[in-house]
Amino acid sequence: xxxxxxxxxxxxxxxxxxxxxxxxxxxxxxxxxxxxxxxxxxxxxxxxxxxxxxxxxxxxxxxxxxxxxxxxxxxxxxxxxxxxxxxxxxxxxxxxxxxxxxxxxxxxxxxxxxxxxxxxxxxxxxxxxxxxxxxxxxxxxxxxxxxxxxxxxxxxxxxxxxxxxxxxxxxxxxxxxxxxxxxxxxxxxxxxxxxxxxxxxxxxxxxxxxxxxxxxxxxxxxxxxxxxxxxxxxxxxxxxxxxxxx
Numbered sequence: 001x002x003x004x005x006x007x008x009x010x011x012x013x014x015x016x017x018x019x020x021x022x023x024x025x026x027x028x029x030x031x032x033x034x035x036x037x038x039x040x041x042x043x044x045x046x047x048x049x050x051x052x053x054x055x056x057x058x059x060x061x062x063x064x065x066x067x068x069x070x071x072x073x074x075x076x077x078x079x080x081x082x083x084x085x086x087x088x089x090x091x092x093x094x095x096x097x098x099x100x101x102x103x104x105x106x107x108x109x110x111x112x113x114x115x116x117x118x119x120x121x122x123x124x125x126x127x128x129x130x131x132x133x134x135x136x137x138x139x140x141x142x143x144x145x146x147x148x149x150x151x152x153x154x155x156x157x158x159x160x161x162x163x164x165x166x167x168x169x170x171x172x173x174x175x176x177x178x179x180x181x182x183x184x185x186x187x188x189x190x191x192x193x194x195x196x197x198x199x200x201x202x203x204x205x206x207x208x209x210x211x212x213x214x215x216x217x218x219x220x221x222x223x224x225x226x227x228x229x230x231x232x233x234x235x236x237x238x239x240x241x242x243x244x245x246x
Contacts (some may be wrong), residue, residue, distance in 0.1 A: 011053055036067065042071040047072065053241060054082040074238040087224070087236040094227070095193045097216055098140050101200050106217055112202050120199045125167055125177035140182040140200065141192040147178035148189045165198045 014137020039057075046052060058065060067187045070082040105111050110118060117125075117136045126148075141147045151172050177193045197208045206209045209227040215235050218223045 002162070015060060039067075043071070054238065056082055056084075056086065076239065078144075078240070082238065085224075085236055086238050087233055088238050089240065092190075097212055098193050098196055098200070101212055102138065102142065102196060105200065105203055111138065111199070113137070113142070116201070117128070117141065117195070121195060122198075122202050124166075124195065124198060125173065126178070126195075128178040128182065129180045130178065132182045136178060136182045138196070141184075141196045144186050144188050144192055145183050146189070146192050147182060147185065147187065148179045148191045149175040149177065149179070150189045151175060151191055151194075160169055163200060165194065169176075169194060169198060 003049075041056065043055075047055075053076050054074055056068070056070040059063065059066040060066060070086065071085060072082055074082045074086045075079045102111070102113070106113060115138050117140075118131070119140060120138060126136065128134075136146055140235070172191060175189070176195065179187075200211055201208050205213070212227060213225075217223065224232070224236075
């Protein structure tokens, strides 16, 4: 199934064939997995236990790809197989890319992790009863220590594709309320990174997806990755399935 609210939930589409290194099927050294056969046994067990239609595994080191392999089906209906060009949703791993973009903007002197969110987020509001003494700062969003609630079920289930961040932030405005002094407790919330992504737009002057593509994905050799459900992604995207739906 195609994910909804792609930008607001920060679901990127990453291709296993987009990293600019040469793949190798040679055995690799690892204290837990001594050979490829043992790895395959583990993969087969996961596929069996969770009824996974297909997937891909890539093992990398600082020198490049050590081993990669594709297996199974990208789409059960059509019977198309997973290939090195198949694109998968990366889900919350995209938060790492958001944080990287924030650090790049800090390196460029355009913001600081200690900046107040109120000074960066433009007209996006939030509630922090302790704002005068303990303001909500950008670092709290990245740490999940803002105290924000998680997105509501309504927010996750909206079926608007490629909605802009500014519009998506109107869905769950009630979630942006600090339940405790910022920086005190950890509580995971997608709302933190949704707001952090919007701050990237405010500071960079570009849309979130374009800034990430130009300044993070392309320099990493990931030209085939995207945060938008574009036509090129549709053609290569693996279908998603839920284990509670036949």
